[in-house]
Amino acid sequence: MNGGWPRVLAVCGLLVLAGCVAPAADHPAASNPGDIDQPTTPATTTAAGDTTTDAPEGVVVEGGSVDVDVNRTYERVQRLLGADFPGTRVVVRNLTQYKSADYGNVPFFRVFGIENPALDESEPTGLTTLDASVYVSPAGADSSRVEQVVAHEFVHVAQVREEMVPWFGGLSLERVTLDEQLARRSLVEGGAVYVTDAYSEEFLPEAESQSAYVEAGYENGSSGDRVVWSQYHFGAQYVNATVDDPTDLPAVYEDAPETTENVLHPGKTDDPAALDVDVSAEEYTRVDSLTVRVGELLTRITLRDVTNKSVAANASEGWANDRVVVFRESGAWDIAWVTRWDTPADADEFAAAARELGTEAGAVSEFRVDRLDDETVVVFAGSDDFLGTAAASGNVTVTA
Known part of the structure; x- marks a missing residue:
């Protein structure tokens, strides 16, 4: 501090x-x-x-x-x-x-x-x-x-x-x-x-x-x-x-x-929603990431770089849980960010904002946003090769 x-x-x-x-x-x-x-x-x-x-x-x-x-x-x-x-x-x-x-x-x-x-x-x-x-x-x-x-x-x-x-x-x-x-x-x-x-x-x-x-x-x-x-x-x-x-x-x-x-929401005491993520590392090596869950605040900060204050705040509100799965290939990191939302409307807002990732000048990664179900959105981030290989399915299995 x-x-x-x-x-x-x-x-x-x-x-x-x-x-x-x-x-x-x-x-x-x-x-x-x-x-x-x-x-x-x-x-x-x-x-x-x-x-x-x-x-x-x-x-x-x-x-x-x-x-x-x-x-x-x-x-x-x-x-x-x-x-x-x-x-x-x-x-x-x-x-x-x-x-x-x-x-x-x-x-x-x-x-x-x-x-x-x-x-x-x-x-x-x-x-x-x-x-x-x-x-x-x-x-x-x-x-x-x-x-x-x-x-x-x-x-x-x-x-x-x-x-x-x-x-x-x-x-x-x-x-x-x-x-x-x-x-x-x-x-x-x-x-x-x-x-x-x-x-x-x-x-x-x-x-x-x-x-x-x-x-x-x-x-x-x-x-x-x-x-x-x-x-x-x-x-x-x-x-x-x-x-x-x-x-x-x-x-x-x-x-x-x-x-x-x-x-961020004093008085709210909800625990994170259930979210189990299975990983099948086929072409990429999974790294046991120490971040694991980034949460609503870091979601807001991440989105604000590519949207604006109100959009980022609205798109991160309704966060229910997330998991970060990290892969490494040839010394570079790639990520599957699995997010779960309170309602389909919350997932809609996040997905729309997340599709702006990578559009800013000097973006360091490529991004792809997949909607798995009403409350689940996965953001793939990293190299072109990773985005061409990585996938998510079911509730929830990440393959790369």
Whole structure:
């Protein structure tokens, strides 16, 4: 979870997603040990074997200066949350190396043309690790912007210290689908934006709200940017619709939704519809894809590149389930994206929008859309040879 502004990128399995809460270097879920220095405060070992860091008194700043009264900000965040949690350290550091992502490592992103998010070194940035250490890069921004970044990170400290979020450390794509990862990260980032907005309203009334800032980033960004900003934007909307006050934030993570459909539509609790996909790999080699299910949010982002905002939103609404089947031949990926919809009309809308895939300038793949039945649409994407070979039938068997 990216500190105050969603530009920090944390490695999670094969996918690099924006995130202000990154795996701690000594945490068993860390995929890039050494990305962040080991904590300098004394470490202890819990009964479960995890390494934790003793909390300092208040907030200790290391490595530079921040034009913010960090202890005052910490106390304000505690008061907003109605919680009294141990202190932390704030390390001032250039975080440019965390402002990059290689989406090309994810087959769905590569084949469907979801590009890497843009790098903006001028933005203030923050990152919080799972041992509740905070890293901040002020980047020369004005003090109110930096204070929002710091407040946002202190909400993440609260999430860690108060053990609000049961899935911290378990969002690797080796464990959950891309859809669930985006949903869960949206709740964490959305919670931080929601509380930071409350902080800004009370203590920084002249500053632009963080939710307005991330909304602009989402609306004006590329597809890769939208993957990043969406977690903050729609996550904040979900939290705002779910709780009435920052003191209620822990309730967001109790029985939390596991799909982006339920994040996009607060109050909707439907589980994904049944969808079993059999695969017969004859000429192509099947790859066990870690994306598995991409969900409504990424469907919307994918379609928006070739349609427009309203068409993409309407065409992805009514999502019921999907499966991504990845094949590899001569080093290139090809995909059969099997989608199921709530109604035939929903399937009609998606199929119509999906037929626009590949029509934009610079499209990286060829596409074919097949309607299997009233509620099932399959999008084949990749090379001409793959599209000439791949097929889907029944309920549902993919052959390639």
